[in-house]
Amino acid sequence: MITCDKLLSRAQCHSLGAVLARMKGFQCLTPIDEAWQTLFRAVNMRKLKVIAVPLSSALNRVLAEDIVAQEDLPRFNKSAVDGYALRAQDSEEASQFKPKLFKITDGEVIRGHTKQIWTGNPLPEGANAVVMLEDTRRVENQIEVWATLRPFENVSKKGEDVAKGETAIKAGTRLKPHHLGLLNALGWAQVQVYAKPKVAIMATGNELVELGVKLQANQIFESNRTVLSALCSELGSEPLDFGIVKDDVEEISEKIRSALKEADVVITTGGTSTGASDFVPEAVNRIGKPGVVVHGIAMRPAMPTALAAVDGKPVLILSGNPVAAMIGFEVFARPLISRLLGLRREEPRPWINAKTTRKMAAVLGRKTFIRVRVVEREGELFAEPVSAKGSGLISTMTKANGYVVVPENCEGLGEGETVTVFLFDSIEAH
Amino acid sequence: MITCDKLLSRAQCHSLGAVLARMKGFQCLTPIDEAWQTLFRAVNMRKLKVIAVPLSSALNRVLAEDIVAQEDLPRFNKSAVDGYALRAQDSEEASQFKPKLFKITDGEVIRGHTKQIWTGNPLPEGANAVVMLEDTRRVENQIEVWATLRPFENVSKKGEDVAKGETAIKAGTRLKPHHLGLLNALGWAQVQVYAKPKVAIMATGNELVELGVKLQANQIFESNRTVLSALCSELGSEPLDFGIVKDDVEEISEKIRSALKEADVVITTGGTSTGASDFVPEAVNRIGKPGVVVHGIAMRPAMPTALAAVDGKPVLILSGNPVAAMIGFEVFARPLISRLLGLRREEPRPWINAKTTRKMAAVLGRKTFIRVRVVEREGELFAEPVSAKGSGLISTMTKANGYVVVPENCEGLGEGETVTVFLFDSIEAH
Numbered sequence: 001m002i003t004c005d006k007l008l009s010r011a012q013c014h015s016l017g018a019v020l021a022r023m024k025g026f027q028c029l030t031p032i033d034e035a036w037q038t039l040f041r042a043v044n045m046r047k048l049k050v051i052a053v054p055l056s057s058a059l060n061r062v063l064a065e066d067i068v069a070q071e072d073l074p075r076f077n078k079s080a081v082d083g084y085a086l087r088a089q090d091s092e093e094a095s096q097f098k099p100k101l102f103k104i105t106d107g108e109v110i111r112g113h114t115k116q117i118w119t120g121n122p123l124p125e126g127a128n129a130v131v132m133l134e135d136t137r138r139v140e141n142q143i144e145v146w147a148t149l150r151p152f153e154n155v156s157k158k159g160e161d162v163a164k165g166e167t168a169i170k171a172g173t174r175l176k177p178h179h180l181g182l183l184n185a186l187g188w189a190q191v192q193v194y195a196k197p198k199v200a201i202m203a204t205g206n207e208l209v210e211l212g213v214k215l216q217a218n219q220i221f222e223s224n225r226t227v228l229s230a231l232c233s234e235l236g237s238e239p240l241d242f243g244i245v246k247d248d249v250e251e252i253s254e255k256i257r258s259a260l261k262e263a264d265v266v267i268t269t270g271g272t273s274t275g276a277s278d279f280v281p282e283a284v285n286r287i288g289k290p291g292v293v294v295h296g297i298a299m300r301p302a303m304p305t306a307l308a309a310v311d312g313k314p315v316l317i318l319s320g321n322p323v324a325a326m327i328g329f330e331v332f333a334r335p336l337i338s339r340l341l342g343l344r345r346e347e348p349r350p351w352i353n354a355k356t357t358r359k360m361a362a363v364l365g366r367k368t369f370i371r372v373r374v375v376e377r378e379g380e381l382f383a384e385p386v387s388a389k390g391s392g393l394i395s396t397m398t399k400a401n402g403y404v405v406v407p408e409n410c411e412g413l414g415e416g417e418t419v420t421v422f423l424f425d426s427i428e429a430h
Numbered sequence: 431m432i433t434c435d436k437l438l439s440r441a442q443c444h445s446l447g448a449v450l451a452r453m454k455g456f457q458c459l460t461p462i463d464e465a466w467q468t469l470f471r472a473v474n475m476r477k478l479k480v481i482a483v484p485l486s487s488a489l490n491r492v493l494a495e496d497i498v499a500q501e502d503l504p505r506f507n508k509s510a511v512d513g514y515a516l517r518a519q520d521s522e523e524a525s526q527f528k529p530k531l532f533k534i535t536d537g538e539v540i541r542g543h544t545k546q547i548w549t550g551n552p553l554p555e556g557a558n559a560v561v562m563l564e565d566t567r568r569v570e571n572q573i574e575v576w577a578t579l580r581p582f583e584n585v586s587k588k589g590e591d592v593a594k595g596e597t598a599i600k601a602g603t604r605l606k607p608h609h610l611g612l613l614n615a616l617g618w619a620q621v622q623v624y625a626k627p628k629v630a631i632m633a634t635g636n637e638l639v640e641l642g643v644k645l646q647a648n649q650i651f652e653s654n655r656t657v658l659s660a661l662c663s664e665l666g667s668e669p670l671d672f673g674i675v676k677d678d679v680e681e682i683s684e685k686i687r688s689a690l691k692e693a694d695v696v697i698t699t700g701g702t703s704t705g706a707s708d709f710v711p712e713a714v715n716r717i718g719k720p721g722v723v724v725h726g727i728a729m730r731p732a733m734p735t736a737l738a739a740v741d742g743k744p745v746l747i748l749s750g751n752p753v754a755a756m757i758g759f760e761v762f763a764r765p766l767i768s769r770l771l772g773l774r775r776e777e778p779r780p781w782i783n784a785k786t787t788r789k790m791a792a793v794l795g796r797k798t799f800i801r802v803r804v805v806e807r808e809g810e811l812f813a814e815p816v817s818a819k820g821s822g823l824i825s826t827m828t829k830a831n832g833y834v835v836v837p838e839n840c841e842g843l844g845e846g847e848t849v850t851v852f853l854f855d856s857i858e859a860h
Contacts, residue, residue, distance in 0.1 A: 055641070055656055056656070056659070059660045059663060059664070073824075073825075074650070075645070075650065076647075076648065078822075080822050082703045118703055119703065119749075119750070119751055119822070120635070120637065120650075120750060120751065120822065121637070122648045156822050156823065160823065161822075161823045161824060161825045162825050168825065168828070169828060174856075176660075176854065176855055177656075177657045177658075177660035177661045177664065177756075178657060178756065178824070178827035178828050178854070178855075179828055180656050180657060180660050181653045181654070181656055181657035181752055181756075181824050181827065182653075182824050182825055182827070182828050183656075184641060184651055184652075184653035184656040184657075185650070185651055185653040185752070185824050186651075187641065187645075187651055188641075189641040189642045205550070207550065207551070211485070211614060211617065211618075211619040212619045215505070215617075217506075218506065218552045220504070220505065220550075220615070221614055221615055221616075221617055222614075223611045223612075223614035223615040224611070226485055226486070226607075226610050226611055226613075226614040227607045227608060227610060227611035227614075228607075229486070230489045230606075230607035230610050231607045233489060234489070234607065270550075273512045273548055273549065319549075320549070320550060321549055321550065322611055322615070326607075326608065326611075345856075345858060345859075346859075347856045348856065348857070350780030350782075350853065351782075352780075352781075352782060353783075392508075392510050392549070392550065392586050392591075393586065393590065393591040394503075394591060394608070394611050394612050394615050395503075395591045395592050395598065395612060397608035397611065397612070398598070398599060398608050398609055398612050423780065424606065424608070425606055425608075426604075426775075426777045426778065427778070428775060429775075429776075
């Protein structure tokens, strides 16, 4: 079921054999790309329901229809500047040194006449251009024009913004403020968007307790659901809290079964090491086919991540380690939820290039995600690794604002190298 | 009241005099930095109310308290890996070629004994290190250990993540998913955050109608409030809709007066050209002191922007032109609201460097904001100007995903130049 692919070639796999063979329980680690493809083949990416929402609730929703303009925008020729409307041909040869005089009118603009106009006003009857205020001077009851205008100069022509029948915004677009503005200008009071994908989230582990409960010895507050729920909300999906489950295959099966009834995706954390603590993969395999399709990924952290599907619905089995759970979400849940959202193209995290301040070690044969803090000093960006060890340290995520991805065939990064950093928080200027 | 500053020196101002003098109504344009400082001196930046919210509602809120750890995190020494807990000193000189044998125990780890342990489990009594599963082999009832361990190797030490008494997160931090995770791990069930600043938004103009109404000749749908409300929501402030107001100084005064009672900031659009259509600045000046402190900014678009304050509360008078309104918001409302939010540091938009695909013209003496579409081609980023003209064309904002800022002393950008682009939407890969 799990095979090495081109990225980690058979030869490479053999040369890494000494390491890999020792990873008990994992015959071989699956490269991320292959793991993702395997998952994708196993799940049935149903399109979500389409619902109508008013514009005021449409921010960050994903458009489910092409927006085709029903009218020209603008609906009429209008002035793009403050100035005077006139017939372009009447301004011929006018210049600062050879101004032309125009009579002021309040009605139709006929030959030699002009009418004051403000930005956005409809062009008056007869006029075909607007001279800017600063290219004119009032002389008693007339206007001196200092510029020669081309027809439709300083005019927003009917349909110039969006022509009737044109596709203004494509289905699959995430609606940002400027999209809402265009929809509004085109007269759309409500739009069809995709329903939010529902993501069931549960944590497994006997040592975990809910916030607010008094901790006993060896207990810890379960925090992965909080982080994963927030990440789901940020993406525009709807997290469903399925609580904490004990390390018991039967109990976990039951909980995942009920989650699969309500949700489009199920995410679990914990209980995914190999051997004795491998509760969740076993629980999923009891529920239905195909069950776990990948277990053990050639990445660090989040190596014990498992990917599964039951009757076409994805189940992502993330590590219980807080940092590994976040990275696992980033690598697998984020692209999966993006597809479920109906987005027409991926939304990569913002990224920048920065210079490393220190050497950063990686692991050959595994894609390594190194948390870094990017700071700006005198206009230059620097990436400082936050922690070489301690992938279980949740504070490393709050000290970092991004991560660097070191490919499988690279032992690490040198000092002063330029690297690409994917940002999950803003950059501090020093 | 409006003077030229260092940026646009007196000498420069003189040399640009021919242009500036012709801008009727604006004696001189104020550079952005000076305009912002002038506004800031005129307003009284009150701190907002502090409220307690549960963690589940705290995403993107701004923390109003320093979070000081009440306990060590982790609260006990725990294993950072799956493996076997032992006494480091017992593993001395162990290697793959010279393994050492350990007896398995289920209780205290005494000399020569080891106990199986999973990531996150507390270190058992007596042990001070954990050997990774892959550095061991089970031989009948004993464990072969292939590595020499240092004390606390593969152990997350008590307090290593956050020590008791340490400030884990500072007041003024925008709470992202990873911050919520840390708060949760530290046992915070609710946090103190700043109340959302209230931003009153109104549009002025006789030609404007509400969505859903049937358009008469020369009318258009008012769309600026939709865009500005969405921008306010994105920032984490609370937009209040004050509707559409007719071009009437008295009516506008009345509306702004009532907005000032409810809101922390008032934003208007339209009615801010000079001369006959200068309704809003006049209306604000009627309400109270100091009124308009800057009118006419050395920028393009959004030149007619005016900044005002009444009894310490800011009133931002933006252009009615949709693109100029958005740029005006970006330049003035965004930093103002960020301060009101209580953020300890600015949150610049994500930015990247890209190569221009064409020449882009700018205006000497004015900071020019050029909308561009950044695309990725074979790993390189290119910035394509979206529209040289047509700052009134709202579709230019949906075609663009960022903007370039050309300084006052620059006539424009050449083809193939590397420029910084501030992104307001994601980058498309080609």
